Amino acid sequence: MANIVLAHGAWSAAWAWKKMRPLLQEAGHQFYAPTYTGLGARAHLATPDVDLSTHIQDIVSEIEFEDLNDVVLLGHSYGGMVATGVADKVASQLARIVYIDAFAPKDGQSLFDLVGPKAEGNMRKGAERDGEGWKMPVNPMPPDTAPEDVAWAGPRRRPQPIKTFEQKIKLESTEPLPPRDYIYATRNGPGDPFRQFADRARSEAGWTCHELDTSHNPHITCPNEFMALLTKIMAGGK
Template identity: 70%
Template sequence: MATIVLAHGAWSAAWAWKKMRPLLAAAGHEFFSPTYTGLGERSHLANHEVDLTTHINDVAAVLDCEDLKDVTLIGHSYGGMVATGVTDKARRRVARVIYLDAFVPRDGESLFDLVGPQAAETMRGKAMGEGAGWRIPPSTMPPDTAPQDVTWATPRRRSQPIRTFEQKLRLASREPPPPRAYIYAKRSGPGDVFRQFADRAKGEAGWKCYEIDASHNPHITCPQDLMALLGKIMAET
């Protein structure tokens, strides 16, 4: 049994893990899935000042207020930025971190740094054209997403405050990181930015690396397979 806390992806929210909740509960895990400020059911709080620190504080506050210990922290996609910051801020509460097809920043890096200048410029342009300069419209869902899942997810996705991608992460803790695992989604599309983090993890101490035969959102497209893999990882780390 584990206490699991989610740092979800961009444009997303707790709702996106709806298929995973009964699976996690059936396995006896306690699952917390806080939604970031400005997204999902908290989209009414969106404003141009919301940044990466805001989202780190959103998740860290759950660990603190719920007095959670020995936490398995899952960071999906952009959530890897958040999970890294939460681990730094609340190191003694985190037992392990699982990066699910996620960004793994080093100190001083932003998401825009990690996706590269061309992708960053494209998103800035969309924010200027469609989001009053500070809201980045949702990206396209993976092509193998079932039509009914696209219909379900699309109206729930929200624009991402641009400062969450612009702000550079600043790490302060001098404690070593907890055990970390990386799950690489093998059905990557054009412009895959996550292979670099899987490859880097393979060459660094303190990591275990895994793959899943899925596209970027296995919590939506193949929840049973993801559940099985998460169980394996938690047994091995």
């Protein structure tokens, strides 16, 4: 079946996809979920110098060292920044990119550019107050997350190096991109930063937009429904 590579979200890591792993394996897929430098099981490698390019290279290296082709690249949330950078480097090895309630930057944009000055200011203040100026404290999980999932995920989440949100992405490749799908979580609350990308996916060539009746973390809150949509997307469905 498919070679699926994950670019996970901020403050998170491969562990957060624990519910999805058996579903993907049962469907016959090979699932690769590298954890970014400085997060999850690699939190001990966090330094002030870890930036977006570091995380892009984490995923590129996984694809290259595992000799992967025809990759379905999943980018969740901040992972959309990473997936966009990965596609710029290894587009010929990708079959499809699936953005999951994710940021989809254009050349020269940072994540801070995409969330706006208010959200940026709040995160910078948190880093100054609780993260030595360079570690952004974890943000709250969506309010509809089950208490047992909050209890499981909370202790595993780690501060995010601020340069990963500050660095502007640089896109240089002239290779054509594979088909891109956008999964928009319709239960996002006020100040939703992801609607802009869903709207773009509905109107821009090369994109297909899908909706899922969930909040921001479908891999945690509704894995079976999420898996059904991924299966449809990978089969070429709209």
